[in-house]
Amino acid sequence: MDAEASGASPSIPFHNITDQPLSLITPLQQSLQRCQRLGFGNVHPGEFPLATKPSIVLHVLTSCDMDPEDLAHLEATCKFFRQPANFLPDFELSISELAALDMCQKRAVFKPMTIEDREMFKQRCGGSWKLVLRYLLAGETCCRREKSQAIAGPGHSIAVTASGAVYTFGANSSGQLGHGNQEEEWRPRIIKSLEGIRIIQAAAGSGCTMLISDAGRVYALGKDSFGEAEFGAQGSKVISKPQLVESLKGIYVVQAAIGNFFTAVLSREGKVYTFSWGNDAKLGHQTEPNDVEPHLLRGALENTLVVQIAAGYCYLLALACEPSGMSVYSVGCGLGGKLGHGSRTDERYPRLIEQFQALNLQPMVVAAGAWHAAVVGRDGRVCTWGWGRYGCLGHGNEDCESVPKVVEALSKVKAVYVATGDYTTFVLSEEGDVYSFGCGESASLGHARNIDGQEGLVLPITISKKKKIELTKTNKAT
Helix, strand or coil: CECCCCCCCCCCCHHHCCCCCCCCCCHHHHHHHHHHHCCCCCCCCCECCHHHCHHHHHHHHHHCCCCHHHHHHHHHHCHHHCCECCECCECCCEHHHHHHHHHHCCCCCCCCCCHHHHHHHHHHHCCCHHHHHHHHHHHHHHHCCCCCEEEECCCEEEEECCCCCEEEEECCCCCCCCCCCCCCEEEEEECHHHCCCCEEEEEEECCEEEEEECCCCEEEEECCCCCCCCCCHHHCCCEEEEEECHHHCCCCEEEEEEECCEEEEEECCCCEEEECCCHHHCCCCCCCCCCCCCEECCCCCCCCEEEEEEECCCEEEEEEEECCEEEEEEEECCHHHCCCCCCCCCEEEEEECCHHHHCCCCEEEEEECCCEEEEEECCCCEEEEECCHHHCCCCCCCCCEEEEEECHHHCCCCEEEEEECCCEEEEEECCCEEEEEECCHHHCCCCCCCCCCCCCCCCCCCCCCCCCCCCEEEEECC
8 A cells, every 4th residue: 555545645756766875874774774665575665564564454354354265365365464473362373363363252152262272173173263263154154143033933932132132922831931931922021030141042942942152051941852851751840941951061052953852052162962862873872862961973073063053853954164165964864855865764974965066055054944954055045955845945846855956946036044944944135035935824934915725914025926835025134
């Protein structure tokens, strides 16, 4: 950046000044002055010397929330960004590495880590703070971690604010709303017993709720929290207020996923643990239905960083962050082709879904419905697979798809998020529009009128006059 561009007063170009040795200035001093004037490198005379103000550069990189890939590009194109910056906490780190570390330290899940834990975490991510930042950002993108979020369960819903407050409403027969009773709530009501605890993620299951705090603690309420019996035999005991899950105290948890007959949690370090429903090693380990101890998911994901998990009917999806890019693994029941491997057979250990490589698609968000699954790619494409009943795959029919298939009807839409229900799918676009497809029973798709005899719901949305298996665009997302 030259002097004029920086807002300073125009000055005489350096190259018009002739170097004339003075008797009072030694040759060494002249050489030093020349290096300072030329910016410590082979730059054009008159340019602003970045090397003289590295703290300013670091501040700009950090405050602009530079993407890890952009930081890597800076290192690749300019020596200044890859040489040691001589700053605390590590004098050997480059400016781009320091910027990545500073941005990591802004994250709630990173702040509590000790220096030793951080170093171990960095090595697990690949030995670079840019890779650590990449992993943390990927988790925030797919899980809306540290942002406001809404979760719709089978009979109740949860809203988490950006500040960490939790509101619940809906069915409450098992105390899953967390208000100390079993009365239904028709309006969102804050869980007062969580005052002082910041919640960053939540999961809703059939009659149960799980909440994750910014300290990595897990709170469960309702019945059958871990498949069958986290609290009492076969869900016989009702937990109507958030209760700390003791068996997870030694694991810093960042996400939970509740599937049918089992529960899975994701640790800060990218490891997946499961509870219950492990008979016959269905999830890579042997357990009893009422087992309440977490078991590490064995196989291909043991040494792979997982950024998101999604659970459906007896199966689990895991979005992994690997050196080659993002990928998806699946494990469990394969009925309906919902594991995405081209067959309907079960998988006892996590297996890579290879179809995304053939589609040249980098998965960024995964969603697991009861019998179907969906993914949003970095380029905004949406893929679905599994049982296509009611058209929940969005392909214009009710056929099953045993491998991920791009939803062509959304080819002109850049998606950023996807959510799935039993037989419904919702896609959020970059512009804030919401598209829904699948079963329209009880107005579950947000249509403003009856569709094929289904009950309607009046909402300010654009209506599709086609069949329920066609895409329907709803109003802007808030």
